Amino acid sequence: VHLVESGGGLAQPGGSLRLSCAASGFTFSSYTMGWFRQAPGKEREFVAAITWNGGRTYYADSVKGRFTISRDNAKNTLYLQMNSLKPEDTALYYCAKRRSAFTSPWSTSISEYDYWGQGTQVTVSS
Numbered sequence: 714v715h716l717v718e719s720g721g722g723l724a725q726p727g728g729s730l731r732l733s734c735a736a737s738g739f740t741f742s743s744y745t746m747g748w749f750r751q752a753p754g755k756e757r758e759f760v761a762a763i764t765w766n767g768g769r770t771y772y773a774d775s776v777k778g779r780f781t782i783s784r785d786n787a788k789n790t791l792y793l794q795m796n797s798l799k800p801e802d803t804a805l806y807y808c809a810k811r812r813s814a815f816t817s818p819w820s821t822s823i824s825e826y827d828y829w830g831q832g833t834q835v836t837v838s839s
Contacts, residue, residue, distance in 0.1 A: 714738040714828040716808050721833030724798050728837070734808030734830055742766070742786040744819050745811040747826060748793045750804035750835075757807070759821035761793065771818040776802075792829040798837045805832040 720732040732748070747762035761772045761782040768836040770782050791808050809826035816825075 714810060716810065716830035717748060718808050718830040718833040721806060721835045722837045723838065724795075725839050726798060726800060727838055728798050729794070729796045730798065730835060732793040732795065732806055732808075732833060732835070734793075736789045736808075736810070738793065739770055739810065741784075741789040741830075742815075743814040745816045746770050746784060747793045747809050747811065747818070748782060748791075748806060749809060749823070749826075749829075750802075750806045751832075752801075752804040754825060755804075758808070759823075762811075762818035762820075763791070764818050769818050771821075773821070795835070798835075803835060803837050805824060805834050807832045 715737045717735045723728050745764050748760040749757050751757040763770045763782045767784050779797045783792045808830045810828040812827040
């Protein structure tokens with residue numbers, strides 16, 4: 714299993730970024746996928762998740778209405794569109810694969826995910 718995030722960078726408050734996660738080594742279309750983030754000195758936290766077929770999504774309250782998770786199973790790629798960015802969104806963002814196939818997106822627990830990318834840095838600052 715290999716997960717590679719990209720698309721991070723520096724954005725101004727109110728700006729947008731789109732993260733991508735290229736997946737390989739497993740049947741991408743069978744697994745719920747998630748995005749997490751970790752700010753310096755803080756624990757890794759759940760951001761969003763999407764079911765294997767893209768039919769259901771789930772967001773942390775802190776990003777609801779601003780971030781959109783999506784996936785393209787034909788391209789084995791997961792996305793996170795981030796709009797109306799705030800300085801508190803600054804963190805290292807990780808994509809992750811759920812441990813079991815065909816699961817709901819509701820779990821925010823890190824232990825429910827078994828493979829992680831290396832992360833992509835998002836910095837929101839003026």
